[in-house]
Amino acid sequence: MEHWICVTCGSQFAQSQEPPTQCPICLDQRQYIGHQGQQWTTLGKMQQDGYHTIIQQEESHLTGIDTTPSFAIGQRALLIQTDQGNVLWDCISFLDDETVQAVQDLGGIAAIAISHPHYYSSMIEWAERFHAPVYLHEADRQWVMRLDKCITFWSGETMSLLDGITLVRLGGHFAGGTVLHWPRGAEGRGALLTGDIIYVVADQAWVSFMYSYPNLIPLPAQEIRRMRETIAPYPFERLYAAWFERVVRADASTVVQQSAERYIKAIEEGLERCS
Ligand SMILES: [Zn+2]
Ligand SMILES: [Zn+2]
DSSP states (O other), rough: BOOOTTTOOOOOOOOOSSSSSOHHHHHSHHHHHHHHTTOOOOHHHHHHTTTTEEEEETTTEEEEEEESSOOOOOEEEEEEETTOEEESSSSSSSHHHHHHHHHHHHHHOOOOOOOGGGOOOHHHHHHHHHTOOOEEEEGGGGOOOSSSSTTTOSSEEEOOOOOTTTEEEEOOTSOOOOEETTTTHHHHTTTEEEESSSEEOOOOOOEEEEEEEETTOOOHHHHHHHHHHHHHSOOSSEEEEESOEEEEOHHHHHHHHHHHHHOOOOOHTTTHOOO
């Protein structure tokens, strides 16, 4: 029996002898089946294939954890270190003994929280190795491919985690799309960790929001307005999306508000017509 991992989205599945016939996450319009058809791997095979982990500090008390060569969607996880224990924000598929040791050296993991189903990855492996609960929004329960008792489905609009850290359901890309507000981040000016619920675009002075990133399907203006209003009360200087290079370093709260405004104008009127 194996816990098979989808090569395109990185989700690890419940145990089975043979690989599953399909991946519901990749059949959804927000993902895709790779050009060579549905493919599977396992953690053991990934180790044989030479994958390993990159650990890189983002700022004081915040460390990025990524896989090289890049795997599936290629996101990096973030480890927030606090006096009350560490929070792993988002997750990655690859995990080996060396990675476990490196994360233990940073203080281990007290809780895991994940923005949306594309980063559920091997969350249960991580939870088991670090004896940490996993917090997922219940609106995305149908996308969990490996259910386990270590998962806590939270409901409503916000959840306090520890040390002032709050999970905020922002929706958009997924019904349960979650961002993490870390008030002590950015030297006490606040940081927002967003996965791709809020996406830092090529011009890092802007962010964007999509229903599907690979298939370029936008969100309705009404939903962007709701997201903009939901996040407005939270102060944050810096914003970390799901890749090392996707960070808004300064004045990120204003960047989100202005980007939402630009997006709404673009889809309602066209930017050229209203400039
Ligand atoms: Zn998949
Ligand atoms: Zn996504």
